[in-house]
Amino acid sequence: MKLSIPGMGFIILVLIYLFAALFFAWGLAEPEQDRIWTIAQKMRAGDLSGISPEDLSLFQKKIRHDAPLASWLLGGRAWGLVSPNSLGWIDNDRVVLARTNQLPKNCSLNLRLLGPQGSFPVEITVKGLTWQKHELFKTSGQYLLDIPAIENQAEIIFIQQASPQSASVNFYTGIVCSSSAQRPGQ
Amino acid sequence: MKAPRRLLRISISSALVFSAPIIVLSAWCAWTAYANLDAYRRIASPQRDLSIDDFHIAFHDMLSTWSNRFFGSNSIAPSHLPRFRIHLKNPQLHELMTPQPGKGKYVDGVLTRGGKNISIRLRQRGHRHWHRLGTQKSLKVRFGKDGGDRGLKAVALVNEPTPFMITNALIAQIAGDQGLLNPEPDFVRVWINGADMGVYRRQIMADEALLRRSNRYPCSLYSGDMDTEVPAETLWMTPGSWKKSAWCSGEKKSNDELASLLRHISSDSFQDFSDFAHNELDLKKFATLDALEILFSIDQRDWRQGHKLVHDLGSGKWEPIAWSLRGFDPSPVFKPSNHPLGIRLEMVPGYLTLRNRILHRLLLGPARPSRLRTKGLRWFKKVLPELMTDAHWDAYELAPGDDSFLYKMLRPMDVKKLSLVFESLMALYATRCAYLLSELENPTISATPEKSTDPTSWPFEITLGSRVGISVDSIRLQFADKQQHPWLLKVAGSLKRAPDEHGVLLLAEPMKLLPSVELVKNPSAHEKYNPLVTRPAPVSYKMEVRSDYEPVKADIWGKNLATSSKIVLHVDFTARKSGSDTRHYKPIGADVVPSMLAGQSSAHPWSYRKSSPPEEVILGPGDIHMEKSMFFSSSQKVKVQAGTRFLMGKGASLIFLGPVNIEGNPRQPVVVEADGDAIFGGIVIHGFNTAGSRIQYLHLKGGSAPVLFGEKQRGTFSINETRNILLENCAFENNHNGVDMLHVSNTADLKLHQVSVKKSSQDAVDLEFSKASMDGISISGSADEAIDLMGAKVRIHNSVLYMSGGSLISAGERSTVTIEDSILSRAKIGLLVKHDSWAVLYSDLLHECQTGVKVKAASRYYPKGSRLDAQETAIIGCGNGIVGAERNSPKRSAKIDLSNIFYSTCDRPFMMHLLRDILGIQRWSELHDSLKNLAKRGVHP
Structure with missing residues (x-):
């Protein structure tokens, strides 16, 4: 049997149906705005396990040049905890915090850890857009963690804590722009 | 084998013909999505240049909606939502569904509910895009004379645009539990001409029906909403900026009370406004609404809009209606909005404390996060089965808020988005509660x-x-x-x-x-x-x-x-x-x-002027000429000694805002009468500071309507907003000007013992929303009712009511009255029971009335019908015995329970007891004369 070479008409037919399929597939695909919205709702609800690393990365890239998005997320403030909290005290192991370039340059992350000695050391990982910090805390106390100045309009900071008995550790976080508490290692 | 080869060899023109359906379908889909997007843009943001991302969202939404319709579940789980099945003729339907500028014209239709057809008129409602743009348009429905649910004149059917669509209902529920009037939002499923229009939020209009449903007498209700074209303070300077949507009979056009309120707000000193607020504003209700607005971050009530105020007739006080309860805004501000009345209230000493206390109680009680979550889930359990099959379920705020165009665009909703929003809002609410608690618990x-x-x-x-x-x-x-x-x-x-x-x-x-x-x-x-x-x-x-x-x-x-x-x-x-x-x-x-x-x-x-310990004021004995009214403040404790006689000039009244003891005795009663021919006002006991007042051996002759705070009272002797009041051995007679003799409103624990009322120019005794016991009452010759009850709980015994222009006892507006050992004689109706009221007769005599007892059936505002329990009762010489009991009466919906009812005289023990012990006679033949003498004397034997 000889294979026939498809004619121009067939190619046009296939291309048209292919474009149509791609058009409808594009239409059915979730718009980027919807992904951003879903991620924001999950962050606010404290459901970080439901967000993939790709989604987090997408959100981080979107917010760095989108001051209105940060303003919506933070209710107009210069910084704030996006995750559920009680005046800065967190119940989960993972926390999302957002900051904007309205803050002064020399700000630090304020951490407070309270718990029995058996829950220490507590490992804290702090991750921004292009930087990451990893610290080990051996006792209860208030600590200031230097963080790089923000380069863009806004940034999401992810904080994760791990401890032998994380349920026993009370964890507070926030941003301060003047320092009086000790720094890790002091 | 030939077919595939022919396909491979298809000509260009044939290929185009075969591609035509998909091209047409794609073009049509794209055009429909673009047209929807453009229609929204023309209303929301005409200047916006649409981008490919905007189009992607619109196209995506359209395809999602279609795929849900085709592949989603069509079966409806059992639901408790009421149904609105509306039928319109085609021209009316077309007119209703066509977008119209302004308010839109009413069209006639028919609503089918419970197998009954009710004529209605309906129109489009609301000017925002979510009310007008889609298939599911917000509507206002006016009912005909048949009435809607429990006498509603009109309802709003709102296409609820918020993702957390139960916000209004949830907050209104809490507001109602706290005693605030509110529009009682609920959800209904609407069909128009058999087409499913989906789930709507049903809301009562702010009119007389809202007041009646809350057992309030129809009184003045004002709405304050202004557009942004005029200065914000205009609403607070001119009463004409407000709309009056309910009023007392005959007072539709008058807005004097509103003008007075606005004057107090704009012109009073701190002291004067504080006095006004304590006397004429229901501070607790204002503080409660304030607390709810702080709690849920509601900013709908501001300098221009969202105000609904009621001037309650009974208490004489202003109170707010909890309206426009859209909240859960994640604002970090303590109080998101304010207005001149709110600002003045915050400056009244004690108001902030009252509000903060209520706020704290809400935070730890019915509005704490866990309770709110439970309430929210309960609402969703009710509404969700219907929402899941609602093809028109949509909402705004389903895109990030950085772009207001997309943020406010209506987009399809589903359960997954709803649960995301619910969890997110609950978390935000918990955070806000923690912040508010911290503000209250850590004062600086x-x-x-x-x-x-x-x-x-x-x-x-x-x-x-x-x-x-x-x-x-x-x-x-x-x-x-x-x-x-x-x-x-x-x-x-x-x-x-x-x-x-x-x-x-x-x-x-x-x-x-x-x-x-x-x-x-x-x-x-x-x-x-x-x-x-x-x-x-x-x-x-x-x-x-x-x-x-x-x-x-x-x-x-x-x-x-x-x-x-x-x-x-x-x-x-x-x-x-x-x-x-x-x-x-x-x-x-x-x-x-x-x-x-x-x-x-x-x-x-x-x-501020300090409230000092009550000053003791002693009046009498002897004659006291009063050319003008005597006003005793809440810090004055007044004692009127036996033998005091007040000779009252024209319009003069005795006004007591603090405790008063009138200590007459049988030989030296306290008398209040006109000085010469003057028509004086009367006596007023007003406010909670009067609790415990005792009025003994008072004779009040004449009088009309006293004036308090610029308002005519409705009784020559008026008792308002208090508790624990005793009237004993008192006589009232011959007042003027069509005013009730004794008018009591919003008073608990009132005791009338051996009180007589003779020839009142309107009702002899009128009780509104009060609780009282009456023993040994004698009433004769009243122009209207002898005893008129509205929303009252009363026990009457050992009493004689004789000759009145209206009914001897009228129990209405969900009153409860027990009448024992009493005689009711000579009137059109002995006992009238109406408006979902309940009367109990025991050991009574109804004598020579045209109708002994009339029990009314359901009415527009009171659909349940009234109830009568009668036992050991004589109905003698009456044209009709008990009306409302006819078995074949088409209007029968009253519940009537009778036992041992007698229609002729005999020597039953209860009848002899009435003659002997109540009237002091031995034989039936003496009854007429005894009652006539009683009417002359005005007192019990």
Whole structure:
């Protein structure tokens, strides 16, 4: 049997149906705005396990040049905890915090850890857009963690804590722009 | 084999023909999505240039909606939502569904409910895009004479646009539980001409029906909503800017009371407005609505809009309706919006404390996050089965808020998005609750000493810097030599007694230190709606220790006025400095009239006139000529001695706002009568400070309608808004001008014992929303009802009611009345039971009435019908016995339970008891004369 070479008409037919399929597939695909919205709702609800690393990365890239998005997320403030909290005290192991370039340059992350000695050391990982910090805390106390100045309009900071008995550790976080508490290692 | 080869060899023109369907379908889909997007753009943001991302969202939404319709579940789980099946003729349907400018015209239709057809008129409602743009349009439905549910004249069917669509219903439910009038939002499923229009939020209109459903007498209801084209303060300067949507009979056009309210807001001094607020505003309800708006971050009630005020006839007070309850805005601000009335209220001493206490109670009680979550889930359980099959279920705020065009665009909703929104809002709400609790539980207070040149004077001041006030209960001093020494505390010019042997000064009455506010310009973008907002202002309370010995420290114990938790302050006298920091503290007197400008702060709470211990006022004995009214404030305790006679001039009245004891006796009653031919006002006992008043052997002859706070009272003797009042051995007769003789409203625990009323020009005794017991009452010759009850709970026994122009007893508006051992004689109707009321007759005689008892069936506003239980009762000489009991009556919906009813005289023990013990006669033949004599005498034998 000889294979026939498809004619121009067939190619046009296939291309048209292919474009149509791609058009409808594009239409059915979730718009980027919807992904951003879903991620924001999950962050606010404290459901970080439901967000993939790709989604987090997408959100981080979107917010760095989108001051209105940060303003919506933070209710107009210069910084704030996006995750559920009680005046800065967190119940989960993972926390999302957002900051904007309205803050002064020399700000630090304020951490407070309270718990029995058996829950220490507590490992804290702090991750921004292009930087990451990893610290080990051996006792209860208030600590200031230097963080790089923000380069863009806004940034999401992810904080994760791990401890032998994380349920026993009370964890507070926030941003301060003047320092009086000790720094890790002091 | 040929076919595939032919396909491979298809010509270009044939390929185009075969591609035509998919091309047409794609083009049509794209065009439909674009047209929808463009229609929204023309309403929401005509200047916007649409982008490919915008189109992607619109296209995606359209495809999602279609795929849900085709592949989603069509079966409806059992639902409890009411159904609105509306039928319209095609031209009316077309007119209804066509977008119209302005309000839209009404079209006629028919609503089918419960197998009945009700004629209705409906039109489009709302001017925002979510009300008008899609298939599911918001509607206003007016019912015909058949009435809607429980007498509603009209309802709004709203296409609810919020993702968390139960917000309004959830908050309204809490508001209703707290005693606030509210539109009772609920959800219904609507069909129009058999087409499913989906789930709507049904809302009662702010009109008479809303008042009646809440067992209120129809009274003035005003709505304040203004557009942004006129200055914000216009609403608060001109009563004409408000719309009156309910009124008392004959008062439709008058808005004098609103004009008076607006005048008080704009022109009163701090002191005058405080007095007005305590007398004429229901402060608790205003504070409750305020607290709810703070709790749920509701900003709908501002300088221009969202106001619904009711001037309640019974209490004579203004109260708000909880309206426009769209909340859960994640604002970090304590109070998102304000308005001139709210600002003036915040400046009334004690109001902030009342509001904060209510807010604290809500935070820890019915509105705490876990309870709210449970309430929310309960609502969803009710609504979700219908929403899941609602093809028109949509919402805005389903895109990030950085782009307001997309943020406000209506997009398809589903359960997954709903659960995301629910969890997110619950988390935000919990965070807000933590913030609010922190604001209430951690007041900013400082206690600092001051220097003094007097070696025996040790002044200090307590400064409050937040929203919360404190009370000071006790103070202890520590001296340098560590010994106990005598000392005194001087506060606002008065000395407090010396401390006990332990050196602790216990204050007999806690000293309240109240917070203060100041006006600032609104820093946010919504200046048009909220030009000024309030924030806490520092307020200092100066005190002084007087002692010959040097104190080093003072410990002050007290309570947080919002949370009742203990507070301890310390004053370190070793750190005294000269003068206090007066940068912020500029005390303002209460006689100042505040301006609505940034920088204005509250008057110092200690500059208000103090409420002193009740001043004892003794009147009489002897004649007292009254050319004008005598007004006794709530701080005056009045005693009227036996033998006092008030000779009243034209329009003169006796007004009591504090406790009053009228102590007449059988030989020397207290008499109130006209001076010559003058028609005087009457007597008013008003307000909770009058509780416990005793009126004994009072004879009131004549009178008309006394005036209180510029308002004519509805009874010559009026009792309002109080409790525990006794009238004993009193006689009232011959009043004028078509006014009730004794009118009681919103009063609990009223006792009438041996009271007679003769020839009243309207009702003899009128009770509204009150609880009373009446024993030995004698009423004759009243022009209208002898006893008229509205929303009252009353027990009547050993009484005689004789001859009235209306019914002898009329029980209406869900009243409950028990009548025992009483005689009702000679009237059109002996006992009238209507409007879902309940009457019990036991051992009574109804004599020579045209109708003995009439029990009315269901009516427009009272669909349940009334109830009568009658036992051992004689109905003698009446044209009709008991009406409403006919078995075949088409209107029968009253419940009537009869036992031992007698229609002729006999010697049953209860009948002989009535003759012998109530009237003092032995035989039936003496009945006529006995009643006539009673009418002449006006008192019981």
